[in-house]
Amino acid sequence: MRPGSGWASVMAARPLRTSPHHRGARARLSREPARSRRRCRPDPTGAPAAMQDLVDHISAATGIEPETARKAVGIVLDFVQKNVPPETSAALIDPIPGARMAAASAAEDEAEGGGSATPGLMGLADRLMAEGIGMGSMQSLGRAMFEGLRRLAGDGPVNAVAAAIPELEHVM
Numbered sequence: 001m002r003p004g005s006g007w008a009s010v011m012a013a014r015p016l017r018t019s020p021h022h023r024g025a026r027a028r029l030s031r032e033p034a035r036s037r038r039r040c041r042p043d044p045t046g047a048p049a050a051m052q053d054l055v056d057h058i059s060a061a062t063g064i065e066p067e068t069a070r071k072a073v074g075i076v077l078d079f080v081q082k083n084v085p086p087e088t089s090a091a092l093i094d095p096i097p098g099a100r101m102a103a104a105s106a107a108e109d110e111a112e113g114g115g116s117a118t119p120g121l122m123g124l125a126d127r128l129m130a131e132g133i134g135m136g137s138m139q140s141l142g143r144a145m146f147e148g149l150r151r152l153a154g155d156g157p158v159n160a161v162a163a164a165i166p167e168l169e170h171v172m
Helices: 007-013 020-028 034-039 049-062 066-083 086-093 099-112 120-130 135-153 155-164 166-171
Strands: none
Touching: 049 066, 049 099, 049 135, 066 086, 066 099, 066 120, 066 135, 086 099, 086 135, 086 155, 120 135, 120 166, 135 155, 155 166
16 A cells, blocks of 8 residues: 555545534533623623623613613713712722713713703602613612622722712612
8 A cells, every 4th residue: 555545644634524513512511601701792882891791780680771771870870970079989980991981971961961950869860760760670770780880899989989978878
C-alpha cells in the first residue's frame, strides 16, 4: 500500500460530520450559568448591562412590562436625585452604569409633560401611575427596585437614601 492511501488518510481528509443536535447539546451542557450567557446579549435599547439587569429583575419580580419597568427606574432615580443630598444620591447612582441617563430621561419626560403638581412621595406615585403602574403594584415595585439597587450599589447607599427619605422605608 502506498503511503497516504488508506482508511486513515481518507478519514483525515474528510471533515467529521456531526448531527446538528450534538452541536446544540454542547452549548446546553456548558458549565457557564445561563444568567451570565444572557448578559452577553446586547440590549436592543442600548442600556448598559447593569441597568438592563435591574429592569429585568423588576419586570420578573412584579410582572410589569420591561419598558414600563425601565421608565419606573428612571422616575424613582430622578425622585432620589431631587429629594436627597447630592452626595447621597451620587453614592447610589454613580456605581450603576446608565443610572444617571435613566434619571435624566425621566426628568426630561417630566419637564415635557408639565411635571407633577404634588410634591414628595405622592408626586412620585402620580408619575408612576401616569406610566400605568397601579397603587397595588407600587410596593412590590419598590421592594424589587431597592433589592436590585442593593445588589448593584451596595447596602450603604440604599440605607442612606432610606434615612434621607423615611417614607420609603415601607417599600424597602
